[in-house]
Amino acid sequence: MEQDKDGANARAAIYTRISKDLTLEGLGVTRQLEDCLALAERKGWSVLDEKFEDNDISAAGGKKREGYNRLKAVMEAGEVDVVVVYAADRLHRNSRELEDWIDLASETGINIYSATNGFIDLSNPDGRTMARVVTAFAAGEVEKTKMRLIRKHLELAEAGAWPGQACYGYTADAEIVPEEAAVITEMAARVLHGEGLNAIAKDFTARGIPTARGAAWRAASIRNILKSPRIAGLRVHRGKVSAKGQWAGIISEETSAMLRARFAPGRSDGIRGGARKHLLTGLLVCSKCGTGMVKCINGRTKKESYRCPKNEGSAACGGTTIVSAETEAWLAEAAFQFQDARVVGQTEATSEWLEQTGALDARLEEIASDYALGSISRSEWQAARAAVERAKSALPVPIIRPRNLTTGAMLRVAWDGMATSVRRAILDDIFVKVVVMPRRQVTGPKSFDAGRIVPEWRQ
Template sequence: MPTATRRAAVYLRISLDQTGEGLAVARQREQCQQIIEQRGWTAVAEFVDNSISASDARKNRPGYDALVKAYEAGRFDALVTYDLDRLTRQPRQLEDWVDAAEGKGLALVTANGEADLTTDAGRLFARIKMAVARSEVERKSARQKAAALQRAQLGRPPLGVRLTGYTPKGETVPEEAEMVRRIFKLFHSGESLKSTARILTADGVMARNGKPWNPSSVRDILTNPRYAGRAVYDGQVLEGVRGKWEALVADDVFDVVQARLSDPRRRTQQGTDRKHLGSGLYVCDECGARVTGFAGSQYRCKATHVNRVRAGVDQYVMDVVTERLSREDAAVLLARPDDALAPLVERSRELRDQLAAADADYDAGYIDGVRYHARTERVRAELEAVERDMRGHQTGTALDEVLGAPDPAAAFRDGSLMARRAVIEALCEVRLRKGRHGSKTFDPGTVVITWRS
């Protein structure tokens, strides 16, 4: 094929454009265009990836991907780039272009004139250069990892994208920090991921990117150990190392939040967000199972021992708890020893590990369905009791908020659904008995409220 008939594509890339002006790409373009003019080729396409690294094969390079598709579609038979490492830093990708040059006659030229993949000497040079470039990338990565580990061990914030609530140097950003504290406070007080996101959005509180909060973005905040002042390297907390920045949440609060987020129910469609006051909270007095909402207006247990109209039960529970919170001695309801929280957190972790092990054994076929259910039901029952006790020991929970209000009864009555549920669970156990058949009058004796000591 005569040289003059070649259709040339240009590929331009720079790893980091610090100014955002694309000046380095512009310089590459000028030199590539000169080669096309000197060789009498026809420029037919240009592909650009500005401020995108080629070192990580997992990183998406839209320009490069479009270049590959254009070549496969036969849109060009000559490729001009500033240097081979602008085109790729991946040996496997280089071999694709070598195959194209050998098998299909692609003319690949670099602005520095060092590469000609149509010759064996050119291919040898390209492979050696690629190996050297790859080695440099690996050495740079090793240096960066060592530096990152050292920073973490010294309690310094990691380099890179800053964490919401802090500057890149780890200084507190007041408005963002208050937003982070509020997210922990809401969730710790009994709100779910969904309801926390709804509350923030309803109040006009947007995420740092200006978008509304969603359960995923709320979870990202809640699971970051750095907010508890813990140093992190490669996704793991460095034990015994405290960050040299202001912690936005107490250690015990963070640990309880992680325990809630690890609730096995969150891995299923059931979730933890609720539509009714007593769903999953009230208990059947006959079988001890939690009741759920049914037919839009009722509560019933799985075995249908009880089937109660929701409105009457909820109103009675609200009235009883509101009356209890209106007494002068309401503050004594929170008198719980803080030193009992740590062993509860540890036990909840052990029980969740047992559930994970049971799941793995069942998936691997080591145990059958009968043994699986017997094993997990026992663990789940204990986990439920442990985490209920944990919520009772929390500081800064919905109960704290209610009892710290000028009018605790009003604060409870006006709180969100999830906050009212958290208060009820912390204060008492509600057990439902069968109502009288055919009776249209609510009988308070069929709702047993036992105050927790």
């Protein structure tokens, strides 16, 4: 039986909520509000001006609901006599929250009126039982909906369906954006070439290339784009590649695999480095003390040179100097000639890396399957997985040349137009180090002597 507090002229608070992502009911808060207002009018209640609304917020997911919390505060303050909702499950969909509401309703004498469920009297056992049944049923429906959505997402992932959101390089309909695709292709080549992310970001910003949001480029932005399998036409589900996508890739699957390996946890590969100022700093090594040489201006000739630094308290001897321009030119030409001799070997190295990583990935799948079938314990699975992951991390990711820089002749043509960091990455890929020997001519004017340069070549 309705209490006097709920009679004509009672103060009514209307609460509306929709969680469209979970229920897919299509009942907007406007529709709910109309039905609640109609009920209040039939009862002769005076509706509070303030509307208590939570749009697109689930009552089951633990998200903060501003409208719901304001409604409770109004009830506690005694500013309302009755609460009107479209359906009882609009207020709560879990038993914990319901019990708190029952306590509040008992303390304040405020009950719930539903446009679809009718009067729910929380002051007696039958009313509370009804509220609990409605809530339990609603919670069950939420769980069923979640399971349907999880299954649907899995089916879409296994079918390689486009995820649906626009991202850099693609529209929301999976169409390639040509200008952005060209940027992705360039940044992928430069990273695999060995260039630092910060240097690439600075270059893109200086060239006026816009990001997806029109902001300045950052290393993290480039990293997030390149580590996504989506740009290679691959569908990801729960962090793993699940299928070949139904859309065109911007880069090849092999290139994507190498990029993801570069960005794997535990790897640095110098890819975050900023723009390099001096080409040979650290690559040139003093033969006398083994210290990396640095760029300087020669005190007597005023020519740019590389020297062994003489710093107080360090092991550097400061006894070796060599002119920079001629040394840089000589090493560049040596690199061009070396590159011509190893083009085939580079392709073989890339193929071998892909084969090795593929075998290790297959091993991870086998280990996971053994654990799922109960063949091994959780601790055994964790230990085996860690061992395989360490083996993957130990595989050096090949530094590959873009197609237009395959041969030494191509490198020679493009060399002067490259950023210093790009040229250094090429040299690091060819030389382990370059030892600079002492001057053989100790008197007379200093001149460049290529015989002083002793490279240690990479295999």
